[in-house]
Amino acid sequence: MKLLQERIRREGIVRSHDVLIVxxxxxxxxxxQLFLAMAxxxxxxxxxxxxxxxxxxxxxxxxxxVVAGLVMEVPVVFAKKRGSVTLxxxxxxxxxxxxxxKKSYAIRVEKDLLKPGEHLLIIDDFLxxxxxxxxxxxxxxxxxCVLEGVGIAxxxxxxxxxxxxxxxxxxxxxxxVIRSMDPQSGAIEFDEAEAV
Numbered sequence: 001m002k003l004l005q006e007r008i009r010r011e012g013i014v015r016s017h018d019v020l021i022v023x024x025x026x027x028x029x030x031x032x033q034l035f036l037a038m039a040x041x042x043x044x045x046x047x048x049x050x051x052x053x054x055x056x057x058x059x060x061x062x063x064x065x066v067v068a069g070l071v072m073e074v075p076v077v078f079a080k081k082r083g084s085v086t087l088x089x090x091x092x093x094x095x096x097x098x099x100x101x102k103k104s105y106a107i108r109v110e111k112d113l114l115k116p117g118e119h120l121l122i123i124d125d126f127l128x129x130x131x132x133x134x135x136x137x138x139x140x141x142x143x144x145c146v147l148e149g150v151g152i153a154x155x156x157x158x159x160x161x162x163x164x165x166x167x168x169x170x171x172x173x174x175x176x177v178i179r180s181m182d183p184q185s186g187a188i189e190f191d192e193a194e195a196v
C-alpha cells in the first residue's frame with residue numbers, strides 16, 4: 001500500500017535492523033484517515049470471505065482492528081495480555097513469546113465472545129516472528145472458529161513470521177512489506193510487489 005509506505009519512509013525511525021519506530025502515526029499517535037484507508041484495503045483483499053468478527057491482541061492492534069470492524073461492519077474481540085478481576089475464569093488462553101520483551105506471556109479471550117463456527121479475521125500492526133498471530137490462531141482453534149486470514153499493517157519480510165504463517169495455510173495480507181532497514185542511513189527497502 002503506497003500510502004502506508006510513504007508514511008513509513010517519511011516518519012518512520014529505523015533504530016536497528018529489527019526495530020522500526022512508527023509512533024507518530026501507527027501505534028502511539030494514531031492517524032484515523034490512514035487507518036480508514038488501511039481498513040478499506042483489507043476489506044478489498046478479503047472480499048468474498050465470510051468475516052463474522054475481527055480478532056487482535058492488545059494494545060497496538062486494537063485501534064486498527066476497530067476501524068476495520070467499522071468498515072466491515074463486524075464486532076472486534078481483543079485478547080488481553082494481563083489477568084483482570086473483570087475477566088471470567090472461563091477463557092481461551094494461549095502463550096506468546098515476545099522477541100522485543102524477551103519473555104513469554106499468556107493471552108486470554110473470554111469463551112462466550114467466540115462461538116464455534118464463527119469466521120475470524122486477525123488484524124495486527126506488525127508481523128516479524130509471527131508469535132502473536134500464532135497465539136491468536138491457537139485461541140481461534142480452541143474456540144472452533146474458522147480463521148479466514150490475517151491482515152497486517154507492516155510486515156518485516158526478512159524475518160520468518162510471514163513464511164511460518166503461510167506454511168500453515170494462513171492467508172496473510174500485509175499492507176507494507178519491508179525487505180530491509182539500514183540504521184546507519186535510515187533507509188527502508190520495501191517489497192514493491194506488495195504495494196498497491
